[in-house]
């Protein structure tokens with residue numbers, strides 16, 4: 001037996017879900033890895049039909065292999081949705097062999113698809129822990145995280161835009177009130193009066209000119225008298 005076991009290309013080891021079967025040597029695609037074996041249960045026998053465990057391998061409607069025995073090393077092989085091995089079932093021989101469907105490297109966990117019935121009954125309720133499903137979950141989580149970050153960034157951009165808009169509005173309002181008050185003071189208060197005051201001074205000039213006019217008219221008055229005299233003189 002030890003000689004045979006040393007030829008076996010696998011060992012039982014720690015896996016994600018507990019124990020698993022791992023390759024210790026490269027296994028070629030199509031190579032038989034291990035037989036899944038145990039007592040044959042006949043569903044027509046009440047005693048057999050009452051047996052219930054996780055290692056029942058149904059061959060057909062009647063025959064089932066009870067793989068829960070310790071010698072059945074294949075029972076350590078875990079399920080995978082994208083496996084590197086398959087269960088090769090010969091119903092006629094009532095024999096199951098686990099066979100590699102791709103090259104398996106040393107250290108790689110060996111797994112096969114348990115089938116939809118097992119998946120629905122045992123794996124779906126607790127969530128499949130195979131690499132493919134873990135990867136899918138990881139991807140989904142990463143996508144959800146990215147989506148959350150995207151939404152957060154969007155909300156932040158929106159808030160920033162709003163704040164900028166409000167700030168711009170506030171600046172505009174301030175500018176309006178700043179421009180508004182001086183024009184009112186310019187028109188209403190002193191400066192316009194100063195402006196009016198200057199023309200008033202200018203009017204003073206005009207009045208000075210008026211005084212000149214008055215002076216000339218004052219001169220004219222005597223000249224008028226002279227004119228009269230001239231007229232008299234000419235007449």
Ligand SMILES: [Zn+2]
Pocket residue numbers: 080081082128129130131132133134
């Ligand atoms: Zn899976």
